[in-house]
Amino acid sequence: MNKIDFIHERCKFMPLWERANTSTKALVTISSTDLLYFDSVDISTQKFFDLIRAMLVFKGARDFASLVLKPDPFSYFNFHFGKYSGFVHRAEHSDDDFFESWQKDPGGSPADCLWANSERYAVLPIPGDWFVYADRKWEMGVLSGPPDIISFARNFYPFFLDPGEDFKIVG
Structure with a gap:
C-alpha cells in the first residue's frame, strides 16, 4: 500500500510551490554550462530516483517533494x-512508494494521476539547494544547484544529455 498521499493543506503546499516557481524563473539566468540536462521522462526510471536519493544523502537531507506545476x-x-498536485x-518511503505516488488516482479520475497529467514538474529537497525542473513540451529537464551537487550528479548519473x-x- 502506498504510504505517500497528495498534499492536502494549502499551508504545506504554498512554500514548496513558491520555491519551485522561484527556482524555475531563475533557470533563465543560469549559464547552460552550470545546468545538467536530462530527458523529461527520466523521472519514471529507477536510476533517476537513485540520483535523487543519492543527492539527498550527499547534501545531508532526507526528504524531497515532487510537484506538478502545470x-x-x-x-x-x-x-x-x-x-x-504534489507529494x-x-x-x-520505498522506491515503489515513489513510483506509485505518480500513478495515484486523485479521486475518481485515474487519468488525472500526476504521471499522466503533468506537463511541467519539479523535484526539490526539503531542505536543500538543488532543483529539478522538467517540461514535457521541451522533452527536456534540468538539474540546477551549487557546483558540488552538479559535479556529484554528473559523476553519478550517466544519462545526462547535451541539449x-x-x-x-x-x-
Missing part, C-alpha cells in the same frame, strides 16, 4: 480534487 495546481487540481517523499546549441530555457 496544469495549474489551484484552478485545476485543487478545484477538482480538493488537494494539491512529499520521506526517507522511510544542443539551439536549446534555450524560456520563462
Whole structure:
C-alpha cells in the first residue's frame, strides 16, 4: 500500500510551490554550462530516483517533494480534487512508494494521476539547494544547484544529455 498521499493543506503546499516557481524563473539566468540536462521522462526510471536519493544523502537531507506545476495546481487540481498536485517523499518511503505516488488516482479520475497529467514538474529537497525542473513540451529537464551537487550528479548519473546549441530555457 502506498504510504505517500497528495498534499492536502494549502499551508504545506504554498512554500514548496513558491520555491519551485522561484527556482524555475531563475533557470533563465543560469549559464547552460552550470545546468545538467536530462530527458523529461527520466523521472519514471529507477536510476533517476537513485540520483535523487543519492543527492539527498550527499547534501545531508532526507526528504524531497515532487510537484506538478502545470496544469495549474489551484484552478485545476485543487478545484477538482480538493488537494494539491504534489507529494512529499520521506526517507522511510520505498522506491515503489515513489513510483506509485505518480500513478495515484486523485479521486475518481485515474487519468488525472500526476504521471499522466503533468506537463511541467519539479523535484526539490526539503531542505536543500538543488532543483529539478522538467517540461514535457521541451522533452527536456534540468538539474540546477551549487557546483558540488552538479559535479556529484554528473559523476553519478550517466544519462545526462547535451541539449544542443539551439536549446534555450524560456520563462
